[in-house]
Amino acid sequence: MTGSSTDHMLKVTWSSSTGWGVPEIVPYAPLPLDPAATVLHYANECFEGMKAYRSKSTGKIRIFRPNLNAKRLNMSADRIALPSFDNDEFIALMRAYVAVEERWLAWSGNATFTVGDDNDFLYLRPMIIGTTPRLGLARPNDAMFLIIASKLPSWHSRPLRLLASSPAETVRAWPGGFGYAKVGANYGPTLQYQTHAASLGYDQVLWLFDAERRYVTEAGGANFFVVWRTDDAAVEFVTAPLELGTVLDGVTRRSVIELVRERMPDIRVTERQFSVDEIAAAVDSHRIIEAFACGTAYFIAPVAGINISGQEIPIPLKVEGKSGEYARTIRRWLEEIMYGETDHAWGVTV
Numbered sequence: 001m002t003g004s005s006t007d008h009m010l011k012v013t014w015s016s017s018t019g020w021g022v023p024e025i026v027p028y029a030p031l032p033l034d035p036a037a038t039v040l041h042y043a044n045e046c047f048e049g050m051k052a053y054r055s056k057s058t059g060k061i062r063i064f065r066p067n068l069n070a071k072r073l074n075m076s077a078d079r080i081a082l083p084s085f086d087n088d089e090f091i092a093l094m095r096a097y098v099a100v101e102e103r104w105l106a107w108s109g110n111a112t113f114t115v116g117d118d119n120d121f122l123y124l125r126p127m128i129i130g131t132t133p134r135l136g137l138a139r140p141n142d143a144m145f146l147i148i149a150s151k152l153p154s155w156h157s158r159p160l161r162l163l164a165s166s167p168a169e170t171v172r173a174w175p176g177g178f179g180y181a182k183v184g185a186n187y188g189p190t191l192q193y194q195t196h197a198a199s200l201g202y203d204q205v206l207w208l209f210d211a212e213r214r215y216v217t218e219a220g221g222a223n224f225f226v227v228w229r230t231d232d233a234a235v236e237f238v239t240a241p242l243e244l245g246t247v248l249d250g251v252t253r254r255s256v257i258e259l260v261r262e263r264m265p266d267i268r269v270t271e272r273q274f275s276v277d278e279i280a281a282a283v284d285s286h287r288i289i290e291a292f293a294c295g296t297a298y299f300i301a302p303v304a305g306i307n308i309s310g311q312e313i314p315i316p317l318k319v320e321g322k323s324g325e326y327a328r329t330i331r332r333w334l335e336e337i338m339y340g341e342t343d344h345a346w347g348v349t350v
């Protein structure tokens, strides 16, 4: 994912004695930061990833379920010893910031536009960093909340090829760790293996843990779902559970689960531990239907194949080169809400 930053940033500072200060929206610029700031030594940093969406038919801008990002930011901040941020204030600041940067979201005024066309969005990156200059190991007394935005190219949902990690060599998260938090410390250590996967032609790493059972957790910066037929011929969506703390509680993951439960009542949605061997067995026995990764950046991205211990496991794509049927349907439902083509409580107007 590459992109260019927009021209403003939002900034608020915090100190343990006075709390959060007054937010400012200022021109985008490098930060003055003491080289001893705790963020640079002890990784006191957490962030969020969101998008602002412009409807090309109405011109209105929406953000999607920002209350979930606000809660998750606070959960991450707590895990990495940073101060919490008021949820309503978070949403108010996101809206104020997007309103300033709205010129980065083109509006063609094209009333014949339909969902799924080349919609326009702006990627938003709120974050908190610890700024106290101190080499001693202690909770920072100073912090900064920032929002920046970036114009990312549209992700056209090209089917992904995944390289399953070898848990004996590298793991992303483990029970009792902090894989559930959106802290920078979760991402830096994945880049070495991600670079290895990319050098072999894979788009993302499918992160596994537990050497023996090879449980599936996530696909790079996205949650992972597999859809298969069970022994009693039901269609089942399966994704890794949250309880072990090894996966992020993705806003997209949660929305997929809720929409499928609400709108496809005949389909089972199961959050449980499952292994790559179960996926291979479902492919072998032709019970596999589709698999997809989901997250704010990649949205709903179909998975075309997984390399498991050197063996290529192909996942069927119903329409040649495109998403499976379920992924496409869910993608359309979500786009309708995100772009405001449907009125829904999850779409918050800026």
Ligand code: PLP
Pocket (backbone or CB within 6 Å): 049, 218, 220, 221, 222, 223, 247, 248, 249, 250, 251, 252, 253, 294, 295, 296, 297
């Ligand atoms: N898992 C990880 C590790 C991520 O970084 C992300 C992206 O934020 C996700 C899952 C998907 O989360 P969301 O749907 O909230 O973007």
